[in-house]
Amino acid sequence: MTTTAADTKADLRRYLQDARDALLWKLEGLSEYDVRRPLTGTGTNLLGLVKHLATVELGYLGEVFGRPSGIPLPWVAEGAETNADMWATAGESRAFVVGMYRQAWAHADATLEALPLEAVGTVPWWPAERRTITLHHAVVRVIADAQRHAGHADIVRELIDGAVGMREDNTALAEGDAAWWRAHRDRLERVAREA
Structure with a gap:
């Protein structure tokens, strides 16, 4: 079986x-x-993860390949507050952040459609000796970051209200009711203390 560039792009x-x-x-x-809600010592929160990933996609799958989106990102501009892409201000509504993320998807998808995977881009925020990357590298990097932060979101959501799962139609968890999960957790706690 031969894999084409179109197949690889579809997988990515x-x-x-x-x-x-x-x-x-x-x-x-x-x-x-x-x-x-910041639910970790570093302030990890769901809306901040969305804002961060929108910023990542607009950077790596836009600006890096000479395809700026035109979407203002003041939280990453020179002089912006440190870590400002990881949380939403009171003036940045959920609708705004989610809408920006969907715009980032469209822009990133258009870049992936328009350019070959071998296209070369420049990451201005990386050290000079590593700044040149291919579109393929950039997409893999964005996928890794998105999956990593989706995992963070899994944990944050479970801490908020106990909701778990990869998708609504696929939890990707062992089957068990609330009592089974409590017993499982208690067992793990006992094992951890014994160790």
């Missing part, structure tokens, strides 16, 4: 879209407070 796009969809699903049914 599918895995990227899976991560995008999983991340946005984690926001469903939550209040404005809950999507913004």
Whole structure:
């Protein structure tokens, strides 16, 4: 079987879209407070993960390949507050952040469609000796980042209300009711203490 560039692009796009969809699903049914709640010592929160990944896609799958989106990103501009892409201000509504993320998808997908995987881009925020990358490298990097942060979102959402799973139609978890999961967790706690 021969794999074409179109096949490879379709695979890359599918895995990227899976991560995008999983991340946005984690926001469903939550209040404005809950999507913004910092639930780790570093402030990880659901809406901030979405804002960050929109920024990542617009950078790596836009600007890096000479395809700026025109979407203002003041949180990464020179002089911006450190880590400002990882949380949404009170003035940045959920609709705004999710809308920007969907715009980033469209822009990134258009880049993937327009350019060959061998297209070369420049990452201005990387050290000079590593700045040149291919579109293929950039897409793999964005997928890895998106999947990593979708995993963070899984944990944050579970901490908020106990909701778990990869997708609404596929939890990717062992079957078990609440009592089974409590017993499982208690067993793991015992094992950890014994070790």
